[in-house]
Amino acid sequence: MKSFEYLRPETLDEALAALSDPDAASLGGGTNLLDLMKLGVAGPERIVDLARLPGLDRIETLPDGMTRVGALVRNSDLAADPGFAAAFPMVAEALLSGASAQLRNAATVGGNLMQATRCAYFQDPFAACNRRAAGSGCDALGGANRGHAVLGWSPACIAVHPSDFCVPLAALGAEAEIAGPSGTRLVPLAEFHLLPGEEPHRATALEPGEIVLALRLPAAAAGFAGNARYLKLRERTSYAFAVVSAAAALRIEDGTVAAARLALGGVAARPWRCSEAEEALAGKPATAESFAAAASIALSNAAPSGANGYKIVLAERLLARTMAAAAAGTPAEMPALPGSLMDDTGEAAHA
Amino acid sequence: MTLSITLTVNGTPHHLALDDMRVTLLDLLRDRLGLTGTKKGCDRGQCGACTVLVDGRRLNACLSLAVQQDGADIVTIEGLAPEGSLHPVQEAFLEHDAFQCGYCTPGQIMSAAGLIAEGADGTDMERIREGMSGNICRCGAYRGIAEAVAEAARKARTEADA
CATH class of the missing domain: 3.10.20.30 (Beta-grasp domain)
Known part of the structure; x- marks a missing residue:
């Protein structure tokens, strides 16, 4: 690991001043950055530890009804917050389906948004990777790429974003609150992570010197709490990244889908909100046929980036199945195996 | 610096x-x-x-x-238990033979102590296995580990109720 200078600012102004150095990196829990530094993938000259910034460890309701979650709230604390979990159950389920208890105790909300892809070529300093080293090429193309993207990829990069948490957030229209030298701004979470295009080394909408301050969830998002699920297919039942995952939240009135919020994980460089499928599902009966039709729309532009065509079918089926699970009702208690198909509740989930 | x-x-x-x-x-x-x-x-x-x-x-x-x-x-x-004594999780690991080579054992025991302190997982075996999934045992002593954690959780709950 390269040596670095360590700063622990006590105020936001101090933090932003410290981050004006282009070779500085901000530190949340450290579960991703420290790993990347050990691998030689990240080598900041200066680490700015945000842990002591005031007021960012809170979950609060703003006067306009928005829920604001500070960037330093731990993943485990957010999932265990009774008010938050009741209002946004699929977000809590996604959080608990990710990583391990130890990692969730360390990982922060801001850090989860900022985490890098787990693409093996990105994590190998000796491999060609346009995301890590601009212009060096992409060894994942033509490499071991069965886990890679089927939506929104480019020949420059086929990596996927690994977050579970961000998938339901994108579906629910959450926004990231960003602070920087020129003030504060809001970015929709579904656009926070950039698609690779020709510049995959730019992973997020953050400009140099900016940090994520908080996450905001619109008041209307809690209106889906009764019918919301996050399901995740992975190569073992716990402690694994998604092969594909899906978040589905429905408002059902008299057997008809009044509104839907849908997103996919593990398929693209960003959590993939399925807006066209949401629109197509609105007004349709809450049936397996409607769910299958909407899921088919969601994957209509998908294309394999390598040996991963199976993910298109898998994602389409999982999305339909997640809608059916959501229609059957949010479980009264968090499933013992969050996000797992091994722990389905109710027959309708198999529709 | x-x-x-x-x-x-x-x-x-x-x-x-x-x-x-x-x-x-x-x-x-x-x-x-x-x-x-x-x-x-x-x-x-x-x-x-x-x-x-x-x-x-x-x-x-x-x-x-x-x-x-x-x-x-x-x-x-x-430091989990005072010098010369065992923590209930340590006792349960001995009773249930919850190890083979022992390399992962300190991490398993600390994780179990943390899980029990979190309180949410109770004594449900599925929740215990999920709650312990961040601790790998390459000898595969998972059955004994899960049983030991369940017993220590039961004892902690009984003591809390007493």
């Missing part, structure tokens, strides 16, 4: 001067304080062998810089 930090480890305060910011909590515990019960397995947060309690919560000591924990209260396997 040099920074001074304070860590309370197993009840004892330590004032430590760090002349290299790269030292992880794990390396500091093992190399500087001689507490080698906390194991270095993968050093990437994937195996759980380095699990310790930080301010009462289980963490992977390998994925934290020591300097990040300035002011924290840390409990390692050496």
